[in-house]
Amino acid sequence: MELQTLKKADRPGILGGSARQRIKNIGKGLTGALVVFAAWQFVFSLNLVNPMYFPSAWMVLTHCFVLLGEPSFLSQILVTLKSMFLGILIAALIGVPFGLLFGRFQVAYRMAKLLVETLRPIPAVALAPLAILLFGLSDRATTSLVVWTSLWPILINSVYGMHNVDEQQVQTARIFGFNRLETLVRVELPNCAPFIVTGIRISLSIALAVAISGEMVAGTGNGLGGWILKASAAGSMTPAYSAVVLSGFIGYGLNYLLEYAERKLFFWHASFRKS
Amino acid sequence: MNDQVLEVRDLEYEYVTGKGRFRAIDHLSFSVREGEFVSIVGPSGSGKSTLLKTIAGLLRVTAGEIRVSGQVLTGQIPPQVAVVFQDYSRSLFPWMTVQENVEFPLKGKKFGRKEAAERSLESLVAVGLGDALKKYPWQLSGGMQQRVAIARAIAYRPTLLLMDEPFASVDAQTRADLEDLVLSIHQKYGTTILFITHDIDESIYLADRVLVLSQPPARLKADLKVDLPRPRHQIQTKQMPEFIRLRAEVSGMILQPGLAR
Numbered sequence: 001m002e003l004q005t006l007k008k009a010d011r012p013g014i015l016g017g018s019a020r021q022r023i024k025n026i027g028k029g030l031t032g033a034l035v036v037f038a039a040w041q042f043v044f045s046l047n048l049v050n051p052m053y054f055p056s057a058w059m060v061l062t063h064c065f066v067l068l069g070e071p072s073f074l075s076q077i078l079v080t081l082k083s084m085f086l087g088i089l090i091a092a093l094i095g096v097p098f099g100l101l102f103g104r105f106q107v108a109y110r111m112a113k114l115l116v117e118t119l120r121p122i123p124a125v126a127l128a129p130l131a132i133l134l135f136g137l138s139d140r141a142t143t144s145l146v147v148w149t150s151l152w153p154i155l156i157n158s159v160y161g162m163h164n165v166d167e168q169q170v171q172t173a174r175i176f177g178f179n180r181l182e183t184l185v186r187v188e189l190p191n192c193a194p195f196i197v198t199g200i201r202i203s204l205s206i207a208l209a210v211a212i213s214g215e216m217v218a219g220t221g222n223g224l225g226g227w228i229l230k231a232s233a234a235g236s237m238t239p240a241y242s243a244v245v246l247s248g249f250i251g252y253g254l255n256y257l258l259e260y261a262e263r264k265l266f267f268w269h270a271s272f273r274k275s
Numbered sequence: 276m277n278d279q280v281l282e283v284r285d286l287e288y289e290y291v292t293g294k295g296r297f298r299a300i301d302h303l304s305f306s307v308r309e310g311e312f313v314s315i316v317g318p319s320g321s322g323k324s325t326l327l328k329t330i331a332g333l334l335r336v337t338a339g340e341i342r343v344s345g346q347v348l349t350g351q352i353p354p355q356v357a358v359v360f361q362d363y364s365r366s367l368f369p370w371m372t373v374q375e376n377v378e379f380p381l382k383g384k385k386f387g388r389k390e391a392a393e394r395s396l397e398s399l400v401a402v403g404l405g406d407a408l409k410k411y412p413w414q415l416s417g418g419m420q421q422r423v424a425i426a427r428a429i430a431y432r433p434t435l436l437l438m439d440e441p442f443a444s445v446d447a448q449t450r451a452d453l454e455d456l457v458l459s460i461h462q463k464y465g466t467t468i469l470f471i472t473h474d475i476d477e478s479i480y481l482a483d484r485v486l487v488l489s490q491p492p493a494r495l496k497a498d499l500k501v502d503l504p505r506p507r508h509q510i511q512t513k514q515m516p517e518f519i520r521l522r523a524e525v526s527g528m529i530l531q532p533g534l535a536r
Contacts (some may be wrong), residue, residue, distance in 0.1 A: 168365040175331050175358050176380035176431065186379075190370050268370040268411055 037061075055238040063242040064249075073227065073243070077250065080223040083139050084211040087146025088154075088203055095151050096196055099158020100188075109159065116155065124149045124210045128217045139222060142214030149210040150203035157199030161192030194266040201258040208251045279342070280435050280467045281307040281330065286339035288325055299325045301492035302339070307435070307469055312461050314470040314478035317488030318529055323471045326493065327439050330469070331358055344434055357433035361440040363420040367412040367427075373399065374408040377427045398430035399423075401463065402456060418449035422456065429460055438470045442477070451509050454481060458507060475529065479521045480507055487528050496528050 040057035043049075067073045102109040124145040135141040165188050173183040215225025224247055231240035263272050288300040299322040307313045317323050328334040330341055332352035343353035357380075360366045367376050377395035386394065399405055402422040412420050421441060428436055438457070442450040458481060461468055472478050478485050479501055487497040503517055512518055 166365045168360055168362060169368065171331075171333055172358070172360070172366045173379075174333065174352055175356060177352065177354060187368070190368070266370075268413070270369075270413075273413060 052235070053237055055241060059238050060241045060245060063238050064246055067239065067242050067246060076223055076227045077246075079139065080208075080211050080215065080225065080247075081250075083142045083214070083223060084146055084204075084207050087143045087211065088150045088200060088207050090143070090147045091150035091154050091203065092196075092200060094147075095154035095199070096158050099155045099196075099199075100162050100184075100192065102155075103159040103162020103192075104188075116152070120152045120156075122148075125213050125217065128214065131214070132218045135218075137218060137220050139219065141218035142211055142223070142225075145214040145218065146207045146211050150200075150207045153202040153206075154196065154199040157195045157202070158192060161195030162188065164195065165191045194262065194269045194271070197258070197262055197265070201255060201262065204254050204258060205251050208247065208254070212247055278309045279306045280309050280311075280344060281469065282340075282342040283330070284340045284342075286326075286329065286341065287337045288322070288329055288334065289337045290325075298492040300329070301494050303488075303493060303495055304339075305486055305495060305498060307467060309434075309467055310465045311484065312468045312470065312482045313484045313486060314472060314482035315486045315488060316472055316475055316478035316525060316529065317493065318490055319473055320491060321488045322491050322493035323473070323488060324439055326488075327358070327437050327469075327471055330435075331356060331437055353435075355432070355434040356437060357428035357431045357435075358437045358439065359421070359424050359428050359441045361443050363417065363424045363441075363444075364413070367420060367423055369411065369413050371411075372408065373404065373410050373412060373415070373423050376412060376423055377430050380427065380431045394430045395426070398426040401429065401460060402426045416449075418445045418453060421445060421453060425453075425456065425460065429464055429466065432464070434467060436466050436468045438468060440472055441470075443473070450477075455507075455509065457481065458505075462506070475522055475525050476513065479503075479518060479525065480509075480512060485521070485525060487525055497524075499524065 037057050044051070044054065044056040098112075102112050127145060127148055128141070131141040131144045135144060169187050169191070170183055173187045174180075178186065211223070212225040212228070215223035216229050219226045221230060224243060228240050228243045231237075231243065266272050267274070283306065284304050286300055286303040287298065289296050289298050291297075303326070305313075315323055315326065325334065329336050330343070330348075330353075332348055332350070335350050336348075341348045343356060346353065368379065371379065374392075374395055377398055378391045381391035381394060382388070396405070396408070399408060402425050404419065404422050404426065407415065407419065407423075412423055415423070424441075441457075442453050445453065454477060457468070457470075460466065470478070470481055482501050485497075485499045485501060486495060487499065488494070489496045499521060501517075501521060503512055503515060
């Protein structure tokens with residue numbers, strides 16, 4: 001019984017397990033955050049660093065609410081989200097078909113593997129100069145970097161999803177008279193869907209980070225990245241840190257939403273089943 | 276000649292592994308008449324499942340000929356053949372409800388939505404699952420999941436129903452229930468059934484004819500007529516002298532006393 005509880009608490013996603021367990025987990029998470037918050041506040045109170053460059057935790061947190069009331073700031077969030085989602089969408093449109101192809105045909109997989117494994121570790125920011133060369137200093141440059149980053153988790157999860165399709169399910173559909181295309185759509189795709197969405201969720205958090213970095217190095221001063229850069233250049237560190245903290249919350253919120261969607265959509269999948 | 280649903284002539288099947296070519300089936304010939312219940316029994320690894328896959332069109336034969344309803348198979352999936360596999364959990368679709376699983380082969384075929392729904396309901400009632408329509412397969416016990424697979428097969432109204440050790444992964448009581456269920460379905464729908472098993476009792480209990488396969492490469496060792504009255508009964512049928520005689524005969528062909536300790 002004890003072991004069972006431990007297992008549930010360790011499950012990924014704080015929504016796993018019963019409602020009571022959920023509240024317990026949220027409580028634990030908040031405790032951790034509070035400890036860090038208190039430590040920050042404590043270091044600040046020691047007056048070791050110039051408060052100009054290192055504002056107090058309390059100031060940063062309260063300023064978050066100020067920022068959330070400013071339409072000019074909110075519109076910058078939208079700029080970043082737009083680059084991010086557009087990038088993920090394009091990455092999915094490329095990654096899913098190729099992933100399914102590589103997953104389905106061993107030859108294609110073998111041909112692609114070396115290339116994919118070589119390209120995948122290249123950080124998006126290293127490609128920023130190339131992106132600027134191709135698209136100029138623009139949101140498109142940022143989006144292209146997001147595409148690069150998001151492509152790999154989506155591609156690899158799609159391959160993995162296809163490898164996980166049970167051959168007997170495919171045979172069943174074929175015997176019942178479904179042709180290869182119908183079998184792909186009605187049997188293989190539903191099997192792959194949970195993997196694809198997991199790939200998208202993994203991409204999401206990296207995509208947000210890359211979108212903000214992209215706006216810092218290849219942007220036009222727009223978006224969260226541009227905003228943070230301008231704020232720190234002007235010496236207003238509290239707003240800059242608040243924007244950083246808020247981008248963290250945005251990432252958390254998006255991940256939470258997608259995890260929720262996964263559980264609702266793929267309740268039938270072995271990893272989400274309740275019975 | 277025209278009432279032969281399945282004709283297998285001089286069938287050979289070879290597969291290639293890293294170590295060379297292996298012959299799984301060797302000059303196998305038999306046929307199944309319409310409405311007949313034929314079981315195939317043989318030692319483990321005797322190529323029974325391979326045989327079933329060639330008949331289902333999933334594997335291409337190396338030599339020989341398979342005809343389903345008179346049509347020679349040349350790499351295509353024969354129309355109106357249904358299969359019930361041993362591993363029910365792998366052939367039912369977990370994202371579909373029980374009803375959707377049964378309707379799956381009907382939808383988009385020549386059936387409308389309404390007719391598909393009627394047929395699936397009728398089949399599910401026939402297997403005793405009329406009240407589990409909205410459940411998901413993984414919420415059911417193993418035996419119930421296999422009932423869903425059987426319902427899906429009969430809703431399809433196959434001219435030939437292939438069953439590949441369908442009850443090998445359920446407990447003994449469930450197995451007996453499912454055997455009797457298949458018998459009742461055979462009687463009700465007159466479905467032609469080819470039933471693969473390694474269980475000698477089961478092969479005799481269910482069938483009109485028992486085909487005994489040899490050790491690999493699979494050849495036909497015997498084609499035995501089962502002269503037992505229907506409906507069969509789990510206890511009484513198995514006490515009849517004819518049953519006991521057949522069991523001894525088949526056992527003698529399959530079990531090799533020389534190999535036992």
